[in-house]
């Protein structure tokens with residue numbers, strides 16, 4: 001059987017990893033400034049993570065959600081503390097798309113309404129509802145088309161208000177990435193996030209913060225959207241939550257009252273995924289990785305801004321977009337094959353993304369900066 005080829009692949013076979021480095025099958029070492037697409041939060045094969053997952057597997061790897069899984073409670077308590085939302089409730093699933101799907105569904109159960117406001121340039125995943133609030137017609141099939149979704153331009157308060165006004169009692173939720181990832185590191189303004197909060201309060205709609213990519217401490221806050229000083233009703237998470245073990249989660253405000261069967265999953269919240277996520281939460285707290293993300297991000301951004309060919313550097317913490325005057329495709333290729341550094345692409349060919357582990361050091365940053373400067377000045 002052949003693979004169903006949906007990805008353009010680099011001709012590199014990664015077989016080993018440690019911290020912010022990965023090695024291919026020929027023994028070549030690469031610096032990972034991409035974090036496997038914002039997934040590697042505490043570094044590859046972190047010893048505490050490996051111990052937790054391996055030891056868990058030796059005891060039990062899976063049992064269904066029909067019994068108590070104490071690791072879920074421990075994870076809920078740790079995430080409540082890290083995010084400063086001890087009164088929120090946790091529902092666990094398996095991916096970012098699933099987290100968003102559950103969030104919009106829960107919102108609709110809550111207020112009995114069906115329309116969702118989403119942002120131009122947004123990416124929320126590939127399952128049916130998630131892809132319908134994603135602003136990319138190329139990845140939505142006819143079966144995904146719906147008239148439930150209203151797109152407004154990011155940071156356009158007038159368009160947002162108009163969407164609420166014109167659909168008076170029909171808006172169930174607003175979904176937004178505080179920093180658009182695939183969209184090319186576009187930042188929602190504080191004012192815009194606050195306006196979402198106040199309009200959701202006025203119209204009994206639910207504010208959903210998609211923190212799948214920008215969450216879990218990456219931007220120097222546990223949730224990037226909390227930067228605006230207002231709380232979302234539901235936060236969705238996935239990528240960095242368990243350092244590569246598949247998991248998704250939604251953190252739900254106390255006003256939502258669960259009923260049996262409202263949400264459900266076979267694999268979500270399994271023992272192994274929880275062990276991985278608990279290990280990540282431990283390391284983030286003990287090693288002060290949110291502070292490290294903030295300071296290393298500032299250092300990287302300030303340095304990159306001084307380089308030739310760079311039009312703009314955007315982002316917060318270790319979620320950084322570098323916009324060049326020209327197409328960045330060739331530069332990314334040369335970084336990978338000549339300098340042995342992974343970086344990420346974005347929806348806009350002129351922008352590449354940096355999404356490294358939150359515990360990168362000054363040495364990693366300097367090695368990357370030297371490689372980038374060399375190529376940009378050549």
Ligand SMILES: Cc1ncc(COP(=O)(O)O)c(C=O)c1O
Pocket residue numbers: 095096097098100123124125126177181182210211212213214238239
């Ligand atoms: C902001 C955002 N939301 C949702 C998703 C979908 O997550 P998953 O691929 O785990 O379904 C992604 C994935 O890139 C994302 O960046």
